[in-house]
Amino acid sequence: MSERDRTTAVRVHGLRKSFGEVEVLRGLDLVVPRGTVFALLGSNGAGKTTLIRIVSTLLSADAGVVEVDGYEVAAHAARVREAISLTGQFAAVDEQLSGRENLVLVARLRHQHSPVRIADKLLDRFSLAEAAHRRAATYSGGMRRRLDIAMSLIGDPSVILLDEPTTGLDPEARIEVWSTVRELTRQGTTVLLTTQYLDEAEALADRVGILHEGRILVEGALDELTQILQPAEIEYVPKKPSLEDVFLALVGSKHAECPTDQNRR
Amino acid sequence: MRAHFLADTATLTGRSMKHVLRSPDTLITTAVMPVAIMLLFVYVIGGAIDTGHYSGTHVQYMLPGILLMTVAMGISYTAYRLFADLQGGILDRFHSMPIARSAPLWAHVLTSLAANLISVVLVFAVAALMGFRTAAGLLGWLGVAGILLLFVLALTWVAVIAGLSASSMEGATVFSYPLIFLPFVSSAFVPTESMPGPVRWFAEHQPVTPIVDTLRDLFAQRVVGTDIWIALAWMLGILGVAYGAAMIVHRRRIR
Numbered sequence: 002m003s004e005r006d007r008t009t010a011v012r013v014h015g016l017r018k019s020f021g022e023v024e025v026l027r028g029l030d031l032v033v034p035r036g037t038v039f040a041l042l043g044s045n046g047a048g049k050t051t052l053i054r055i056v057s058t059l060l061s062a063d064a065g066v067v068e069v070d071g072y073e074v075a076a077h078a079a080r081v082r083e084a085i086s087l088t089g090q091f092a093a094v095d096e097q098l099s100g101r102e103n104l105v106l107v108a109r110l111r112h113q114h115s116p117v118r119i120a121d122k123l124l125d126r127f128s129l130a131e132a133a134h135r136r137a138a139t140y141s142g143g144m145r146r147r148l149d150i151a152m153s154l155i156g157d158p159s160v161i162l163l164d165e166p167t168t169g170l171d172p173e174a175r176i177e178v179w180s181t182v183r184e185l186t187r188q189g190t191t192v193l194l195t196t197q198y199l200d201e202a203e204a205l206a207d208r209v210g211i212l213h214e215g216r217i218l219v220e221g222a223l224d225e226l227t228q229i230l231q232p233a234e235i236e237y238v239p240k241k242p243s244l245e246d247v248f249l250a251l252v253g254s255k256h257a258e259c260p261t262d263q264n265r266r
Numbered sequence: 267m268r269a270h271f272l273a274d275t276a277t278l279t280g281r282s283m284k285h286v287l288r289s290p291d292t293l294i295t296t297a298v299m300p301v302a303i304m305l306l307f308v309y310v311i312g313g314a315i316d317t318g319h320y321s322g323t324h325v326q327y328m329l330p331g332i333l334l335m336t337v338a339m340g341i342s343y344t345a346y347r348l349f350a351d352l353q354g355g356i357l358d359r360f361h362s363m364p365i366a367r368s369a370p371l372w373a374h375v376l377t378s379l380a381a382n383l384i385s386v387v388l389v390f391a392v393a394a395l396m397g398f399r400t401a402a403g404l405l406g407w408l409g410v411a412g413i414l415l416l417f418v419l420a421l422t423w424v425a426v427i428a429g430l431s432a433s434s435m436e437g438a439t440v441f442s443y444p445l446i447f448l449p450f451v452s453s454a455f456v457p458t459e460s461m462p463g464p465v466r467w468f469a470e471h472q473p474v475t476p477i478v479d480t481l482r483d484l485f486a487q488r489v490v491g492t493d494i495w496i497a498l499a500w501m502l503g504i505l506g507v508a509y510g511a512a513m514i515v516h517r518r519r520i521r
Binding site: 054057058059079082083085086087089090091093094095096097098102106107109110111112152 | 270273277278281284285288289354355356358359360361362363364365520
């Protein structure tokens with residue numbers, strides 16, 4: 002444990018991971034500055050979930066360095082688990098329990114002092130108070146996601162990992178999740194999120210990394226990325242390329258035939 | 267982490283007990299099949315079964331095997347609940363939190379003990395209505411309880427392996443079918459002397475027979491013979507191997 006870099010929340014260097022013959026991550030480098038939202042943009046099968054699982058100590062890497070808050074994930078898994086909070090691809094709430102019971106459960110497991118008070122506060126904050134005593138199985142997709150994210154905030158983790166937080170949600174629920182993420186950043190929490198939606202990265206992220214075939218192709222602030230492509234042709238109105246243009250230009254049309262993300266578990 | 271082991275296990279046990287108590291149908295279905303078989307054997311085909319030199323009533327003869335069958339049914343729900351946790355991603359959530367690593371497993375094991383206890387009590391109640399009586403004293407009952415506890419524990423760890431290594435819900439639960447069937451090829455319902463050679467050999471050398479014979483002796487307040495040692499050896503052996511294997515599977519599945 003040398004000098005701890007307080008400005009970097011997540012640092013990944015030369016990360017490699019294969020599942021059998023399939024090389025999913027091929028030397029991935031990534032730096033997420035503290036207090037920022039980093040969006041990892043990639044198609045299905047690009048390796049987003051694999052990266053998130055390694056950062057959240059659920060999967061071991063084949064090679065490379067992964068640090069959260071300066072702690073190496075393999076060597077100091079327990080420390081890393083104190084610092085992070087994972088919200089997986091599918092809202093991992095306990096359907097048999099009520100929203101309130103789900104929150105109390107996580108508060109207990111994070112060894113908080115007054116689990117019930119924490120749960121009630123979060124229920125209010127995420128507009129779930131009315132549904133507090135209903136089983137989570139009866140919640141809508143958006144409510145489940147809100148509960149899921151609320152569960153992730155317990156214990157004030159410094160880094161929140163959101164794996165495709167809005168996949169499968171209707172537009173209204175997506176906007177709810179977006180405003181939640183924006184609120185998190187106002188409080189200085191670092192967010193590393195993955196998404197396959199370009200507009201989501203554009204709407205939420207301070208920095209964007211484009212993940213393709215196990216590597217980060219480009220990384221930078223939105224403005225920097227859109228400068229990569231010069232306006233393609235001289236037109237009457239010079240058109241600033243959108244993030245979508247950058248993504249498609251870099252990734253090409255190959256992303257359509259990528260294998261599906263089958264290495265989640 | 268060790269400091270949290272008890273607290274985390276208690277919290278998670280509370281959670282899965284809520285699952286059990288909120289779907290009491292799992293407790294009832296666990297008891298229904300063995301009770302139906304008990305009714306069938308006692309009232310339908312019981313008259314045609316010659317229990318040899320056994321002197322008690324049919325229900326007295328059948329109950330030990332029925333109890334083991336109840337447990338074999340019950341533990342498949344443990345595999346079911348564990349697989350559901352794995353599938354739903356909630357096990358990932360638990361393991362990405364700073365909790366004791368094996369707490370989620372122990373929570374399921376303790377829940378299995380409690381759920382099986384409830385089902386076994388239900389079966390006992392039906393058997394009592396059907397005329398089951400025992401001369402067993404406190405010591406005998408303690409012996410019965412101890413053997414059933416060990417049996418549940420051993421099979422529960424087998425269920426943990428199934429729940430963690432299955433790739434589908436069906437796969438997680440079918441492993442219990444042979445276990446449910448095992449009492450049929452043992453001394454549980456008919457004396458092994460009536461079986462043809464190879465079947466009889468199997469029946470006399472599989473774990474259910476010594477366990478059933480021991481339970482029968484305890485209920486009848488007879489002196490338990492060497493059967494109890496064979497039964498204990500089987501159960502401790504299964505428990506040890508299954509626990510070790512479950513831990514290996516668990517480590518492989520979740521870091």
